[in-house]
Amino acid sequence: MSEVVLELRKVTMKFGGVTALNEVDLVVKKGEILALIGPNGAGKTTVFNVITGVYKPTSGEVVFQGQSIVGIKRFKITKLGIARTFQNIRLFGESTALENVVTGADVHSKSGVVGAIFGTRRSRREEKANLERALELLEFMGIKKRAGQLGKNLPYGDQRRLEIARALATNPKLLLLDEPAAGFNPAEKVALAETIKKIRDAGYTILLIEHDMSLIMGVSDRVAVLDFGTKIADGTTTQVQNDPRVIEAYLGAPADAS
């Protein structure tokens, strides 16, 4: 079988008396698109925050490529190879689109302040390489002509695309997309689905939070369902679609049940 990239083992996340995640197990395999779905407040974004180190889980393990990443600093987790986008877009609005992406590409650079001051050969080489990679990614996301515009001045859809480009720039082994299609029209959703598949086909592994069912059914290899912080289903799209517990979580229990 294909290798496991990320594994959550009995992850529990409590905020005071509220249990946001309750012993969640989750496995993401290399090269797949795993969709994480669930009603509002089910804990999907909390899963992302636990994986990226924003929250430290109350208990449980997060294992990334065989290494526990609980308690590791956020920037180190990104360096290890996890990048994300945000549900409510969080670009660097005062920087240009290109700078946003280059900032992501900087992750693996070795040169820092001293290299920049003295303009060392390594610094110049890395600057050039990161710039080229950023332009490549902007082109890939179809927003190269926006390169020189400020992040905040981009149209809404392009801001979402730019966030993906910025995350890809860190060269992640696992890409977390938090509702990338939110606010998209149907045509844009179709295009985004194609883009997401292309990203997977380029060798990336994707964990996707989404509400749009047609998008999920179209792109995901597997689906995991969260409800009130508990994972209630995990499987192929058809398996999950027919799971009575999933139907109940989304539509409510039938009136004659019990």
Place this chain on the structure above:
Amino acid sequence: MANLKASLNLRDKGAEFWERSPKWRRVAMAMSFIAFCYALPFLNNPLINTPGSDFQSVLFYPVGMYVLMAIGLNIVVGKSGLLDLGYVAFFAIGAYTMAILGTKTALNFWEILPIGVGLAMLSGVLLGTPTLRLRGDYLAIVTLGFGEIVRIFAVNTDSIGGSRGIAGIPTPPDFFNAKFTILDPKPYYWLLLTFTLLIIWMVRRMAARRPGRAWDAIRQDDDVAQLMGINTRKYKVWAFVLGAAVAGVGGVVYASQILSIVPDQFNLNISILILACVVFGGIGNVWGVILGAVLLAFTPERIRFLSQPRILVFGIALVVMMNLRPDGILPKKKREHFDPNWDTVEESGEGEIK
């Protein structure tokens, strides 16, 4: 009206002219500006004269010194968005290093300079490492405290002169024909100007590369910066340390010119005034900051003939200016660029990635 405003927008016009200029013209413009700066002490123009104080001295202190420190503080406040209210502490550390080593050892100015800068940087690390996890107002309070601690420490430590300070600080050795004496502020001004130009050059290099992007990211959204793989602690400490180094340079040069220092020269007012230069000129934009520092340092000297009311006039001028231009005289406004090469792609989904 809008048209008039646009046509009066000299800032954008200037930047555009600069960008459209071929390299030889840029070099020529930069060279003539630098030459003008070096020639300033000889300029005897009634417009920029300072009746009531010696113009050449004013050029060194406060004008040159404020410009240098404002550029340094701009790395901290403007680039990385950390509010530092104790910046004078690093200036004091530079000045005291020059004073102590200059009077107690045989080291000369050029040998003390790197030590002073190094000590200022070290204190930047010591202050920055524990406190830079604080944000916004909290950081401001801690740095404010640090600035006062350094001054009060100097007042209460008799071995470094206590409140009487240190006198008899040696001047720098002669540099070719330039003789550094108390009577002639010109060589000091040129020395300071040289350091300032060097620092501007360094800051511009950093701003265009990875550290600049990291600071931009941290200033805009600290959390996202971390999630994009930026070691925010490290870059914040770097900003602090580089700012401290610039103030350290200022301190060493200052002490070697004024020959005797007392702790009360390094009071909170200096920190606030330098911060005012940065804000007044335009946070984050090095040219705005320089202009702000020049105006804030020069104006009180220029209107010295008003004697008593001059600080009042100065204060009113500041308040009026900040109302007219709340973002500063030359605000940092990243201009959008359009490279024709970026427009080659027709629609989304083109291109491949590795």
